[in-house]
Amino acid sequence: xxxxxxxxxASPVIQFHVAAALLALASGAVVAVIPKGTRPHRRLxxxxxxxxxxxxxxxxxxxxxxxxxxxxxxxxxxxxxxxYAVVSRRRGNIAAHRSAMTGxxxxxxxxxxxxxxxxxxxxxxxxxxxxxxx
Numbered sequence: 001x002x003x004x005x006x007x008x009x010a011s012p013v014i015q016f017h018v019a020a021a022l023l024a025l026a027s028g029a030v031v032a033v034i035p036k037g038t039r040p041h042r043r044l045x046x047x048x049x050x051x052x053x054x055x056x057x058x059x060x061x062x063x064x065x066x067x068x069x070x071x072x073x074x075x076x077x078x079x080x081x082x083x084y085a086v087v088s089r090r091r092g093n094i095a096a097h098r099s100a101m102t103g104x105x106x107x108x109x110x111x112x113x114x115x116x117x118x119x120x121x122x123x124x125x126x127x128x129x130x131x132x133x134x
Contacts, residue, residue, distance in 0.1 A: 006124040014121065017058040021112060024051035028105040045101075052082055052104055074111050078104060 007015060027048040034041055056078040063069075085100035115122035 003128060004125060006121055010121060013058055013061045017055060017062060018122070020051050020054035020058060021108065024048055024055055024108055025112065027051060028101075028108060031101075032105060048101075048105075049082055049086065052078060052108070055108070056082075071111060071114065074107050077107065 007018060010018075027044045031041055031044045031048055034044070056075045059072060059075045063072075081100050081104050085097050085104065088094075088096035088100060112122075114120070116126060117123055
């Protein structure tokens with residue numbers, strides 16, 4: 001049965017990271033399905049950009065035994081792709097903007113999927129504690 005106890009016991013940085021990731025996921029999913037170029041698309045898009053930046057920056061404060069993991073490569077990619085997507089839109093390159101934003105959302109979903117693996121914190125939150133959460 002799902003429980004928030006493992007998340008409540010996690011550090012404030014992890015709690016912040018999870019909240020930002022959930023905001024990015026929700027806003028990104030809505031932006032992906034609503035009509036493009038509209039005011040709601042732009043406003044929710046900025047929420048997605050801000051939330052993704054917070055996810056990326058907070059991930060830099062999460063390291064196991066003081067070391068980054070391979071998933072931190074997604075952090076680097078995010079920190080490059082976000083400004084690229086915004087600049088592409090401002091320059092009128094909608095195809096590059098769409099591609100970068102789609103990649104960012106897909107990367108978020110993939111990274112989130114990895115957090116659901118057994119032994120991970122979000123697995124414990126989502127499916128109940130089975131083994132030690134990391």
